Amino acid sequence: MKVKDANNESESKKGSRALAIIKFLWEYVMLALGAAIAAFAIEEFLVPCTILDGGVVGISIMVNNLSGIHLSVLTLVLNIPFLLVGYKVLGKKFLVKAAFAMIVFSFFLEIFSPMQDVTQEYLLAVCFGGIVLGVGVGLVISFGGCLDGTETVAILLNRKFNFPVGRSVLVFNIIIFSVAGFLFGFDRAMYSLLTYYIASKVLDVVENGMDQAKAAMIITDEGREIADMIYKRMGRTVTVLEGEGLISGRKEVIYCVLNRLEVYELKKLINEVDASAFIAINEVSEIIGNHIKKKG
Numbered sequence: 474m475k476v477k478d479a480n481n482e483s484e485s486k487k488g489s490r491a492l493a494i495i496k497f498l499w500e501y502v503m504l505a506l507g508a509a510i511a512a513f514a515i516e517e518f519l520v521p522c523t524i525l526d527g528g529v530v531g532i533s534i535m536v537n538n539l540s541g542i543h544l545s546v547l548t549l550v551l552n553i554p555f556l557l558v559g560y561k562v563l564g565k566k567f568l569v570k571a572a573f574a575m576i577v578f579s580f581f582l583e584i585f586s587p588m589q590d591v592t593q594e595y596l597l598a599v600c601f602g603g604i605v606l607g608v609g610v611g612l613v614i615s616f617g618g619c620l621d622g623t624e625t626v627a628i629l630l631n632r633k634f635n636f637p638v639g640r641s642v643l644v645f646n647i648i649i650f651s652v653a654g655f656l657f658g659f660d661r662a663m664y665s666l667l668t669y670y671i672a673s674k675v676l677d678v679v680e681n682g683m684d685q686a687k688a689a690m691i692i693t694d695e696g697r698e699i700a701d702m703i704y705k706r707m708g709r710t711v712t713v714l715e716g717e718g719l720i721s722g723r724k725e726v727i728y729c730v731l732n733r734l735e736v737y738e739l740k741k742l743i744n745e746v747d748a749s750a751f752i753a754i755n756e757v758s759e760i761i762g763n764h765i766k767k768k769g
Contacts (some may be wrong), residue, residue: 507613511603514603528622575618617737628734697721707731
């Protein structure tokens with residue numbers, strides 16, 4: 474019996490390892506797919522019409538138009554400082570996934586660059602470019618990566634000064650589009666702003682309604698351990714409540730407010746501690762007060 478139990482346990486561990494490897498590979502396949510789709514939208518819809526994306530990619534398109542330096546090189550080089558900030562803010566796993574997505578994104582920008590443009594019609598470029606870009610970026614963020622480093626700075630400002638992430642990103646992009654207006658004409662700036670709006674809405678759909686701020690409610694038997702890990706690994710404080718299930722009995726309920734880039738990490742963290750935990754993630758329309766406690 475002991476030999477049989479040991480064999481069963483060994484087979485179970487092998488099965489778990491195999492599933493973990495498949496999940497790991499699937500995440501990186503989807504990151505690569507999302508990056509490739511986003512690169513296609515940039516090179517085949519936006520760049521031919523001098524329409525900008527927001528953030529680092531928008532800055533890269535401007536510099537590309539003025540200097541002729543390859544867009545693929547610019548996006549990768551300009552994102553490096555933001556990656557380093559992201560490592561300090563969101564940790565090693567974020568750095569690896571973001572770096573992978575950005576490298577694949579840069580590679581496909583180079584691949585798609587010499588191909589024939591899909592359209593030269595501005596309205597078609599704005600609408601379809603925004604939709605395709607939103608799908609690509611949404612896939613990357615869904616699997617824990619990032620293509621635009623400015624969001625990491627926005628998260629840092631949020632943790633240091635409690636300045637909303639969405640507002641920070643919006644301010645960055647308004648500055649970028651304003652500069653684009655002076656350089657290429659304000660019609661291009663308005664086209665770019667409209668593209669950014671469409672892409673952000675599609676991204677929300679891809680991310681299942683993901684907004685800048687989310688509220689997570691976790692019902693678990695391991696409330697204290699999960700709460701400690703959320704604080705240590707994510708720098709977030711939580712509210713722990715006592716609850717009782719009609720059938721399951723006594724439970725601990727954890728309430729936590731976080732941003733969209735942290736949802737993936739939260740789910741992964743909870744799964745490590747209590748795979749049977751019940752998690753409900755809701756949109757937050759407004760936050761009043763400070764729900765974030767800085768690390769250290």
